[in-house]
Amino acid sequence: MKELDELLLPDDVRYAEDHEWISERAPYRVGVSDFAQDQLGDLTFVELPDVDKVLAQGDEFGTLESTKSVSSLYLPIAGRVTAVNEAVQDDPGRVNGDPYGDGWLIEIEPANPADVSGLMDVEAYKKHLEETN
Numbered sequence: 001m002k003e004l005d006e007l008l009l010p011d012d013v014r015y016a017e018d019h020e021w022i023s024e025r026a027p028y029r030v031g032v033s034d035f036a037q038d039q040l041g042d043l044t045f046v047e048l049p050d051v052d053k054v055l056a057q058g059d060e061f062g063t064l065e066s067t068k069s070v071s072s073l074y075l076p077i078a079g080r081v082t083a084v085n086e087a088v089q090d091d092p093g094r095v096n097g098d099p100y101g102d103g104w105l106i107e108i109e110p111a112n113p114a115d116v117s118g119l120m121d122v123e124a125y126k127k128h129l130e131e132t133n
Helices: 034-040 086-090 093-097 113-118 122-132
Strands: 013-015 020-023 028-032 043-047 060-066 070-074 079-084 106-110
Touching: 013 122, 034 060, 043 086, 043 093, 086 093, 106 113
Parallel strands: none
Antiparallel strands: 013 020, 020 028, 028 106, 043 060, 060 070, 079 106
């Protein structure tokens, strides 16, 4: 497991307490943080929603399976799914290798784009990780 100072923590995304991230501008991509993928270990299966599915903030939108466990994914803000990264469904290891790049999970059209700014910035997320781990 990585130490906090070894984690990739980009400052151009916002973070949710459940370790999902969302980009700060369109296209609004959603994925899991480097911390989350590191905790899960090698991913073996990714389940994602259908395009056009409308979800509320905090709704489950899929699951990640690893050799260790199955983990639910929760949408950081309300919105409609506009794209699904089929490449991660074919090769779940993309999430482990590049969680903020090729390993993104879905794109959404936010119900209210201003909700993104209500999530944690990188400094708040680092503090959250320090307090909870």
